[in-house]
Amino acid sequence: MRIYADNAATTKPSRAAIDAMLPFLEEEYGNPSSLYSLGQRAKEALERAREEVAAVIHANPKEIVFTSGGSEADNQAILSAAETGRKAGKRHIISTAFEHHAVLHTLSKLEKDGFDVTLLDVHENGVVRADELEAAIRGDTCLVTVMSANNEIGTIQPIRELGAICKERGVTFHTDAVQAVGHLPVDVDADNIDLLSASAHKFHGVKGTGFLYVRNGVRLSNLIEGGAQERGKRAGTENVPGIVAMAAALKESAGRMDKDAERMRVLRDRLIAGLREIPHSALNGDAAQRLPGNVNFCFEGIEGEALLLHLDDRGICASSGSACTSGSLDPSHVLLAIGRVHDVAHGSLRLSIGEDATEEEIDYIIRNVREVVEYLRGFSPVWRDLTAGKAQFIL
Numbered sequence: 001m002r003i004y005a006d007n008a009a010t011t012k013p014s015r016a017a018i019d020a021m022l023p024f025l026e027e028e029y030g031n032p033s034s035l036y037s038l039g040q041r042a043k044e045a046l047e048r049a050r051e052e053v054a055a056v057i058h059a060n061p062k063e064i065v066f067t068s069g070g071s072e073a074d075n076q077a078i079l080s081a082a083e084t085g086r087k088a089g090k091r092h093i094i095s096t097a098f099e100h101h102a103v104l105h106t107l108s109k110l111e112k113d114g115f116d117v118t119l120l121d122v123h124e125n126g127v128v129r130a131d132e133l134e135a136a137i138r139g140d141t142c143l144v145t146v147m148s149a150n151n152e153i154g155t156i157q158p159i160r161e162l163g164a165i166c167k168e169r170g171v172t173f174h175t176d177a178v179q180a181v182g183h184l185p186v187d188v189d190a191d192n193i194d195l196l197s198a199s200a201h202k203f204h205g206v207k208g209t210g211f212l213y214v215r216n217g218v219r220l221s222n223l224i225e226g227g228a229q230e231r232g233k234r235a236g237t238e239n240v241p242g243i244v245a246m247a248a249a250l251k252e253s254a255g256r257m258d259k260d261a262e263r264m265r266v267l268r269d270r271l272i273a274g275l276r277e278i279p280h281s282a283l284n285g286d287a288a289q290r291l292p293g294n295v296n297f298c299f300e301g302i303e304g305e306a307l308l309l310h311l312d313d314r315g316i317c318a319s320s321g322s323a324c325t326s327g328s329l330d331p332s333h334v335l336l337a338i339g340r341v342h343d344v345a346h347g348s349l350r351l352s353i354g355e356d357a358t359e360e361e362i363d364y365i366i367r368n369v370r371e372v373v374e375y376l377r378g379f380s381p382v383w384r385d386l387t388a389g390k391a392q393f394i395l
Contacts, residue, residue, distance in 0.1 A: 002315045003361045007202075007293060008151055008179060008352035009319055013245065014204035020248035021206065021241040032238055033229065042240050049247035053211055056254045057196065058187040065212045065220070065230045066243050070178035071102035072223065073197035073212035076234075078106045078145055080221040081172045081195065082115060085142020091115045092141045094133065097337040098122050099147055100176055104333075107145075120146075126155035126285035126338050134165050143172050148180035152334040152350055153285035154294025156184065163192025172218060178202055178210075182253035183261070183291060194218050200246035203253045209242035260355045264292035267353060267362050271295045274366030278373055280386075280395045284335060284348065293353040298340060300395045301383035302347045302376040310372040316365055319350040343382070344394050 004012070024045065030038030032046045047061070054061040067073045078093075085091060095107055097119045107117045118136050120128055128146055137144070144166050149156045159175055166173035174195035177186060181196075182203025188196060196213035200206060214220050214233075226235035253260075272283055272295055280300040299307070304320035311318055320332070331345035340348075351365065377383040385391040 001361070001364055002317075003357075003365060004317045005351045005353055005357075005365060006317050006319045007354045008154070008291075008350065010201045010207065011204045011354065013201075013206050014249050014252060016252045017200075017205050017245035017249040021245035024241040024244055028240075032240060033227070045244050046238055046240055049243045052247040052251050056186070056250050057181065057213060058189055059213050060216065062231075063188075063214050063216055065214055065233050066238055067197075067210045067212050067234060068208055068239075069201070069210035070100075070176065070197050070199035073199075073210050074100065074102040074174075074176050075106050076212055076220065076223045077174045077195040077197060077214075078103065078110070078143065079223065080219060081143035081145075081174060082110050083221045084172070084219050085115075085140075088142065090140040090142035092118070092138050094118045094120065094136050094141060094144045096120045096122050096128055096146055098126070098150055098152075098334040099145070100151055100178070103145055103147070103176055116140075122155075122337050124339050125289070126150060126153050126334075127289060128157050128162065130158055130161045130165060133162055134169075137165070137169050137171060141169075141171050143174060145174040145176070148175045148177040148186075149184065149291050150285070150334060151179050152332055153296045153338070154179070154291035154352070155285040156180075156289050156291065159193070160191045166194075167192045179291060182250055183257065183293075185257070188213055188215070200242065200249060203249055205246035205249040206242050209239055209246045211246070256355075261292040264353060264355065264357065267357050267359065268293060268295055270359065271351065271353070271362050271365060274362070275369060278370055280393055281373075282344075282395045284338060284340070291352075293355075293357075295351045295353075297349050297351075298335070298344045298395065299347045299349065299373050300344055300393060301380050301386055302373060304346055304348045306376055307347070307349055307369075307372055310376070311368060314368045314372070316368060319352075320348050341394060 028041050030042040032043035050061045050064050054064050111117050148159050163173045172194045176197050178199045181198040194215045199210040220233050224235045275297050282298050284296040331342050335345035386393055
C-alpha cells in the first residue's frame with residue numbers, strides 16, 4: 001500500500017487543474033501583454049481566472065495580484081505595509097511566534113532595518129488570543145500579520161475576531177492563508193482582511209503559482225520591477241497555464257469544501273484516537289480547532305527523521321514539520337512555540353491526509369506508526385534511560 005499523507009507540503013494537481021492548463025501549454029500559448037489575437041485570448045483567460053479566484057474569497061477581481069506562490073505574496077504584503085508605516089512614522093509590527101518562515105524571516109529583515117516586532121504567544125493549544133493582540137497594539141503599529149491556519153500543527157486562528165480588532169484600531173491586517181484557502185471558508189470582507197496570501201499547490205493547483213489579495217486602498221510596493229503586468233505591481237509575464245489551473249482547482253475545492261471537510265474530520269479524529277494509544281505520545285495543537293486533515297504528534301524517545309524513513313519503507317509519505325525546513329537539524333520552531341522541549345520536539349510527526357483518504361488507509365497508518373515507534377524505542381539510549389528511571393518522562 002502507498003499512502004500520501006503530506007498534503008500540507010503539496011497536493012496532487014487535480015484533473016480539473018491539468019485539463020484547464022493544457023490548452024495554454026499546447027495551443028493558446030500567447031503572451032497576455034501582446035495585442036494580437038493569440039495574446040488577447042491569453043489575456044481573456046487570465047482575467048477570467050482572476051474573477052474566479054476573487055469570487056471564492058469574496059473579493060473584487062481588481063484586488064487580486066498573481067504571484068509565484070505564498071512566499072512571494074507574504075514578502076510583498078509585509079514589506080508593502082512596512083513601507084507605508086515607515087512613511088507615516090510607524091515602525092511596529094505584530095505577528096506570532098509560529099508563523100511560516102516566509103513571514104518570520106521577512107520580519108527579521110525589517111528588524112534590522114529599524115522596525116520593532118512583537119511576537120504574540122500561541123500558547124499550548126497553538127491558538128492566538130484576541131485580547132493579547134488588542135493589548136499589544138500601539139500607536140505606532142503599522143501591521144498585524146497572523147496566519148489563518150498553521151502549516152505544521154494545523155491550528156485555526158480566530159481571524160475574523162483579530163481582523164475586527166485591527167479594523168477598529170486602524171491597523172493593516174495581513175493573513176498568510178496558504179493552508180486555509182481551498183480548505184476553509186474565506187470572506188475577506190467579513191473577516192476584516194486587508195492582505196491575504198495563497199498558494200495554488202496547497203489546493204490541487206500546480207506549483208509556482210499563487211496570489212495576493214490587496215484590499216482596495218491598501219498601498220502595494222513592488223518586489224519585482226521591469227514591466228506593467230498586474231497593474232504595475234508585479235512585473236514579469238504572467239504564468240497563464242498555472243494561473244488558469246489555479247482558478248480551476250480553487251473553484252473545484254471551494255465547491256466541495258463542506259462535504260470534504262466533514263468527511264476528513266471523521267478520519268482525522270480516528271487517526272488522532274489511534275495514535276493517542278501509543279504510550280508517551282501527545283497531540284500538538286488544539287484537538288478540534290484545527291484543519292480537517294491535519295494531525296501532528298510527538299513521540300518521546302525517538303527521532304522524527306528515523307520515523308519518517310521507516311514509514312516511507314512501509315509506503316507512507318509523511319513529514320516531521322514544514323517542507324521548507326525539512327533539511328534542518330533544529331527542532332520545529334512551531335513546536336517550541338507551543339511549549340514542547342527540544343528532546344520531545346525532535347520526535348514529531350505531521351500527517352496531513354487528503355480528500356480521498358480511506359478508513360483502511362488511516363488504520364494502516366496507525367498500525368505502522370505504532371510498530372515503528374516501538375521498534376525505534378527498542379534501541380534508543382534516551383528511551384532506555386527513561387524506562388530505567390535515569391531520566392524523567394515529559395509526555
